[in-house]
Amino acid sequence: MACNAEDPAGLARLFDRHGFAFVLDCAGNCALKPCALNPALAWRLNVEGVRNLITQSVRLGARMVHLSVDLNRLCDTVLAGDLAGIFHAGGPRRLSLYQIAQIINRVGGYNPDCLFGIPREQAGPIPPRAGNVAMNSARLSQSLGFDPFAPWPRDDRWVPTHRNWHRERSGNRGPRSSFTRCSAQTAPPRHPLFDTAPA
Numbered sequence: 001m002a003c004n005a006e007d008p009a010g011l012a013r014l015f016d017r018h019g020f021a022f023v024l025d026c027a028g029n030c031a032l033k034p035c036a037l038n039p040a041l042a043w044r045l046n047v048e049g050v051r052n053l054i055t056q057s058v059r060l061g062a063r064m065v066h067l068s069v070d071l072n073r074l075c076d077t078v079l080a081g082d083l084a085g086i087f088h089a090g091g092p093r094r095l096s097l098y099q100i101a102q103i104i105n106r107v108g109g110y111n112p113d114c115l116f117g118i119p120r121e122q123a124g125p126i127p128p129r130a131g132n133v134a135m136n137s138a139r140l141s142q143s144l145g146f147d148p149f150a151p152w153p154r155d156d157r158w159v160p161t162h163r164n165w166h167r168e169r170s171g172n173r174g175p176r177s178s179f180t181r182c183s184a185q186t187a188p189p190r191h192p193l194f195d196t197a198p199a
Contacts, residue, residue: 005049015056022079023057023064025050074148083143090135091149093159102166103158112167 004010005027028046029035035042050066057064065078071089095103098117105115141147153159160166 005052006044008052008055011052011056012059015060015062019060020057020062023053023062024075024079025053025064025066071148074144077144077148085143087140087143088135088137089140089149090137091152092137092147093151093153094134095152095159096134098163099160102160103153106166106169107153107158112169115166117163 003014005025027049029042035046053066054064056062063079065075067075067089074089077083101115104110105112137149141149
């Protein structure tokens with residue numbers, strides 16, 4: 001069904017018509033530069049829509065979970081129970097943005113020269129962003145009684161150990177047989193170590 005979370009009156013009519021008991025919201029925009037260039041749009045997507053859904057959920061006594069990603073098992077557990085609050089939902093491995101890029105570069109078989117760090121002051125007029133995107137989800141795990149997250153990557157050998165780790169390709173290259181050019185637009189193939197189910 002059509003739903004515009006940015007339309008409070010329309011959203012209220014939708015809630016009245018269907019009497020929702022549970023609401024799972026994964027809407028949002030985390031593209032930093034577009035959000036910085038159009039703050040009004042970012043506000044509507046990331047604030048007003050969520051606020052309108054919260055208002056209607058509270059009005060009808062519906063349970064609501066707002067996520068930036070789709071986590072089915074976690075959502076099923078939270079919606080079926082009485083857990084309430086704001087929680088971090090991230091895996092147990094602590095990785096920086098650079099380390100994540102290293103993993104993608106090496107496992108995807110990309111040219112290691114495509115990856116290089118740029119000091120923040122040289123990055124140009126872009127919004128600030130933390131280099132370390134790790135989140136401590138211990139509070140959520142304790143509240144649930146179990147850890148809902150598997151580590152990523154699944155295999156310890158794909159966890160970067162130093163800044164030039166992604167250049168170590170001898171006998172341990174990703175699934176591509178040759179390096180791709182930095183300008184390549186094709187996505188890397190799936191790798192068995194990154195699948196949800198064990199290979």
